[in-house]
Amino acid sequence: MEKVIVALDFEYKEEVIKFLDLFKDESIYVKVGMELYYQSGPEFIKEIKDRGHNVFLDLKLHDIPNTVERAMRIISKFGVDMVNVHAAGGLEMMKAARNGLGNEILLIAVTQLTSTSEKAMKRDQLISVSLNESVIHYAKLTKEAELDGVVCSPLESRMIHEATSNDFLTVTPGIRLSTNDKQDQVRITSPAKANTLGSDYIVVGRPITRAANPKDVYFHIVDEFKKGE
Numbered sequence: 001m002e003k004v005i006v007a008l009d010f011e012y013k014e015e016v017i018k019f020l021d022l023f024k025d026e027s028i029y030v031k032v033g034m035e036l037y038y039q040s041g042p043e044f045i046k047e048i049k050d051r052g053h054n055v056f057l058d059l060k061l062h063d064i065p066n067t068v069e070r071a072m073r074i075i076s077k078f079g080v081d082m083v084n085v086h087a088a089g090g091l092e093m094m095k096a097a098r099n100g101l102g103n104e105i106l107l108i109a110v111t112q113l114t115s116t117s118e119k120a121m122k123r124d125q126l127i128s129v130s131l132n133e134s135v136i137h138y139a140k141l142t143k144e145a146e147l148d149g150v151v152c153s154p155l156e157s158r159m160i161h162e163a164t165s166n167d168f169l170t171v172t173p174g175i176r177l178s179t180n181d182k183q184d185q186v187r188i189t190s191p192a193k194a195n196t197l198g199s200d201y202i203v204v205g206r207p208i209t210r211a212a213n214p215k216d217v218y219f220h221i222v223d224e225f226k227k228g229e
């Protein structure tokens with residue numbers, strides 16, 4: 001399975017099916033977020049899996065340890081390949097998530113959302129260290145809880161690998177080809193640059209889903225990410 005994860009950010013299930021029909025002869029890695037999951041539920045995840053694709057279920061769980069553990073126990077039966085939580089839920093919550101999910105499914109954590117600026121973090125969360133220090137702290141905590149890695153900006157991959165270990169996964173959105181519009185992403189990186197910076201997986205949405213020929217763009221991105229700069 002390629003390490004390019006396509007974000008299925010569509011409003012309707014029908015649009016997702018139309019998109020997946022383009023990849024009938026391939027197995028791709030897709031990301032199902034809250035919008036699609038709350039709209040279509042676990043049955044639709046099974047449908048995607050039956051088509052031979054891998055699924056990263058991006059629900060970012062954050063609750064008391066007992067609730068997260070029980071929810072993860074249910075999620076573990078969906079057949080997904082990767083799931084996530086918020087590291088801000090704490091060490092005990094992350095350990096409970098791992099307990100509920102088991103060791104077969106990749107479990108990663110969100111450190112600080114990339115939509116959070118340092119100013120907003122200080123104001124809203126009353127954290128007085130820098131944003132990078134907070135990201136590193138959460139990455140180390142995630143490793144201590146024996147999760148597999150974190151979601152982060154490609155620009156943070158190297159410092160996270162240095163603070164944890166090289167086999168600690170960094171899964172990175174914010175990817176654009178030089179020909180793409182940045183849309184709402186601020187700090188963007190090309191697939192080749194993401195490879196150089198140490199991303200283990202890249203998450204790509206609109207550059208593929210809104211392309212005139214999504215399949216061509218997908219293979220181009222896979223190729224560029226593999227080759228690096």
Ligand code: C5P
Pocket residue numbers: 007009033113114115151152173174175185203204205206207
């Ligand atoms: O369309 P685009 O390539 O910007 O989509 C990136 C995907 O990654 C979206 O599903 C977005 O919600 C998600 N994401 C992100 N930044 C994060 C975490 C997730 O862009 N820090």
